[in-house]
Amino acid sequence: MLLIQNAAAIVTCDNTDTVYHNASMLINGREIVAIGNATAAWAADAHIETFNAQGMAVFPGLINTHHHLYQTFSRNMPALQNMELFDWLKASYLIWQNLNEDVAYYSSLAGLGELLKNGCTTSADHHYVFPHGAGDITAAQFAASELLGMRLHAARGSMDVSKKDGGLPPDSVVETIDQILKAGEDAVHRFHDSSRFSMKQVFLAPCSPFSVSAELLRATALQARELGVRLHTHLAETRDEEAYTLERFGMRPLAYMENVGWLGSDVWYAHGIHFNDQELTLLAQTGTGVAHCPTSNMKLASGVACLPEMLAQGVTVGLAADSSTCGSDNLLEELRVGFLLHRLSSSSKAPSAYDMLKVATRGSAQLLGRTDLGSLEAGKAADFFLVDLERFACIGACDDIAALPGTVGLKAPADYVFVNGRMAVEQGCLCTIDEKETVAKSKPVLERYRA
Ligand SMILES: [Zn+2]
Known part of the structure; x- marks a missing residue:
């Protein structure tokens, strides 16, 4: 189990357009189990790994x-x-x-x-x-x-x-x-x-x-x-x-x-x-x-x-x-x-x-015919990204978090991205590959292709 703990906001895009404030999201494996404010009770469970989301907004992938x-x-x-x-x-x-x-x-x-x-x-x-x-x-x-x-x-x-x-x-x-x-x-x-x-x-x-x-x-x-x-x-x-x-x-x-x-x-x-x-x-x-x-x-x-x-x-x-x-x-x-x-x-x-x-x-x-994706709610896949609201681009922009990516724009990678409950981007960088190394390996392939 994974607890995304104390996020400043969780924008769910659910049927009633719920935006939670100062809330947490509980994940079991690949699936969201609950979203809400019962943070203290969830965090007390020793089997739950926690991710500190303080000061961050969570959006559906x-x-x-x-x-x-x-x-x-x-x-x-x-x-x-x-x-x-x-x-x-x-x-x-x-x-x-x-x-x-x-x-x-x-x-x-x-x-x-x-x-x-x-x-x-x-x-x-x-x-x-x-x-x-x-x-x-x-x-x-x-x-x-x-x-x-x-x-x-x-x-x-x-x-x-x-x-x-x-x-x-x-x-x-x-x-x-x-x-x-x-x-x-x-x-x-x-x-x-x-x-x-x-x-x-x-x-x-x-x-x-x-x-x-x-x-x-x-x-x-x-x-x-x-x-x-x-x-x-x-x-x-x-x-x-x-x-x-x-x-x-x-x-x-x-x-x-x-x-x-x-x-x-x-x-x-x-x-x-x-x-x-x-x-x-x-x-x-x-x-x-x-x-x-x-x-x-x-x-x-x-x-x-x-x-x-x-x-x-x-x-x-x-x-x-x-x-x-x-x-x-x-x-x-x-x-x-x-x-x-x-x-x-x-x-x-x-x-x-x-x-x-x-x-x-x-x-x-x-x-894409995916009833398991597209919003953050219990039963859906744990696919989401987090944005640190303390970046310069977000100062003065937090009156309407759900509108932020469209109105103000984020202009830099997400801070963290999770797919199926697993972290795939950490502090704006891909978790599983080294970008520079991948670019170096790509270059000869690109040269042969374009020759
Ligand atoms: Zn096309």
Whole structure:
């Protein structure tokens, strides 16, 4: 048993938006047992280990619902800095086609490590580039998350339409439908753990309507439902995509996805910027979710997602960083950028800073189908981060602790992060790896990749 003792505040994001003051949280193994003020009674039990949280605020672990960890290794190339999505993808594939399992391992360590340090305890990763002969990329990603002590939902993504068939990717990174379905089944059997508090899950995730065929989308939806895993892809990200599906299939992107069986509470889409009102209603009615990626949408000039309307209509929305090439490796940053972006575009109709925290916790957990995550309450996983309120950035900022990450912003890593009741970040540093040593080991891999 572990007692997080005498925290200045515990922001729970529970059903009644409870914020405890001068409270403690009792944990048994991976699970929260109780939160409240019976601190003295709990602390008297000799079998309980205590963690002194005096002067700190406790928040639920943030959950990242869309990412591309491999892109960490190509995140600041001058030629790519000023492009919109389609041109950016075509230029990026020239590098990504050299990807292998070593690149996947070290870029996952770096990307997940940054996310974890900044309060993210669970991340989804949408990996869809599987060059021929690149090794076991999914195993490499899970090896990285396991070493860090972080939860990972990894995609077995796919592409089957290359340049020669009117798609964007080069021939060397696409596979046949048979190869893709076999690889998806293998990944689920090898890695997917559907048990409560599980650290590893797999979902199936063709890349986007402009790099996969309708036949693959249909087959993947059937396969995911047979295997009991979730479905994910990019959708309604740009006007170019809308023009592509209208021209090729005579339908708007969501109508096209509906046509291939992709609506339901087991489906979530990355971005969802260009949905109209009827489409938002359809998403809400079917429980189909959206991963909101504010920084990426700004950097690639894709547009502003109608988050206020989505939340008002009851669409399930989670937060996402979408890789440090186009977005970030930092959900605290995304939370604040999202708050500011919607203040600018919607003023008083924008989600509050606390609403943004709930999108990043409860909303994200719902997208990933995790009823055991997303809030701090008895029976949920002990995933949380602590912030020392005595840092400069918090002076004068403690009137509304639940709003703090959005309104003021934290601007530095969390002080401590726990996943499944185990400390993974201590005083802002990763517990299980040495950052400098990892950077040194990554460099030759990065050089070979980029050569
Ligand atoms: Zn993406």
